[in-house]
Amino acid sequence: MREILIVGRGGQGAQTAGNLLARAFFGEGKYVQTFATYGGARRGTPVTSSLRIDDQAIRLRCDIECASALLCFDDSLLDEGFLARADSKTKIVVNSAKSRESFRDYGDFIILPINGKDIARQNDMGKVVNSALLGAFIAVLDQPQLETMCEVIEQTAPAKKQQNVAACRQTFQMFNDSLQAG
């Protein structure tokens, strides 16, 4: 079973990202479970979306204590509390304008920054970063396939469908190229 955590601030789209990713895995024949937890439904407070993926029906109904991958919508949320749910093998993608080197002080973690805001702006998406972040994240996860993810985004995006898909493809390509280059 794969266990993934997505964290963001209320209104940024972390819960939506979890649901879209679950939909893509489900579309590829996997059993999925995703749930969001939040202290209060208001903009700006931290929201965590948990995602489990397996070949069998998922029965666990508890928190993910150590995720195999993390997606963080805001580098100010990448603190000790959040990193306590990661280990040295966890792949962490973080929305940040900072360089990879600037995360070295965080400890023995694989932290891969992506400037989601910049990519969103390039694709006429304003501050809406979730499609850009999902492209980078699925490249790191190696699943689901880019085409499945783009199909889900196209089906569910309430507006700017082509721009959302383009942002997803762009970051997927960027991360795929850099991962292959090592």
Next chain:
Amino acid sequence: MKEKQNLQLLSGNHAVSWGVKLARPHVAPLYPITPQTPILEKLTEFHSQGELDAELLTPESEHSAMSACVAASLTGARVFTATSSQGLLLMHELLHYASGARAPIVMFNVNRTPGSPWAFWPDQIDSLSQRDTGWIKMYSESPQESLDTVIQAFRIAEKLALPLMISHDAFYVSHAVEPVELPQQELVDNFLPAYNPELRLDTSLGQSFGAPIDQATWNRSRREAGEAMARVENEVLETGKAWGELTGRSYAALENYRTEAADTIIVTMGSMCGTVRDAVDALRDQGTAVGLLKVRQFRPLPVQTLRDSLAGIPSVLVLDRNYSPGMGGILHQELKSALFGMRDAPRVHGLLAGVGGVNVSSNKIQQLVAEYADAKPSNDSVWVE
């Protein structure tokens, strides 16, 4: 994934809304509250799209919502409502009224911590503190079970003229999006007979109801409710079996999971049952004989079936996601009472696990089984750290 028909990704709350739509209620008074609101939102969406032919009422509070439920139900309408935590507590007065009036309302409650302190976490004290209001009370483990149970609930409640409350835990079930099999409308129509009560309020009849009655009549009303309660377990079993014949998913008041020749049985309700299944499988793989006894029907408590299920079992761990200050875990206390006087009663350990929504992992449950394998039971419930 094995091929299944009509499998959709739904949250637990939206699965409830789908079940309600398929059951074709006539009236649904609703008031929003986190984390129940998605049930209301989906029902209003169905209604606005012309897919739900019900009268949706949005009164000014949960107290008014339940008042409207009672009145509508007594006219012979099929009635649904949903709430959570503070909302359920505000309904309290009317919960007694509904059961006393024998109004077969079906209500869905999303288990959430009541204030103070203010929070939104999964904890069953909201619904368990309503245990003496005369409602049938059931607890669901998963979105699929919530959908299946809400449909069965109308059949059970209307047959016995008793209101029925189903609860599922906040977030772990209410907001868990996962594959859910949607039954066809025709299947549900055949399963669920039209509600046609013998007695109903009718404005064309000039009669008055609700006048004060004498002591003996009030006394008799509760004895009659008790007689109806005594028929619940069998009705839950028959209805769950009939549902199983149509869908392949059968249900009963209690469920045994890998309890054969068990040295320890874990007894719990709601979402934690799923995590316990995982722990049971891991422990069985290591050679530890442990099983799960899931309590799906909490009121009336299936006392004789509990005694039969636990006879001769050396040790029982009760996991309570609730706490009654000054008393302990409610399921722990109820189970001790149910097993009282049994010659071969198990050692019963009551563990306060997950109160306030704190995490209870599969590993934690496995540790607890090891820790309590040979322990002496305490009369009091014990906090799990």
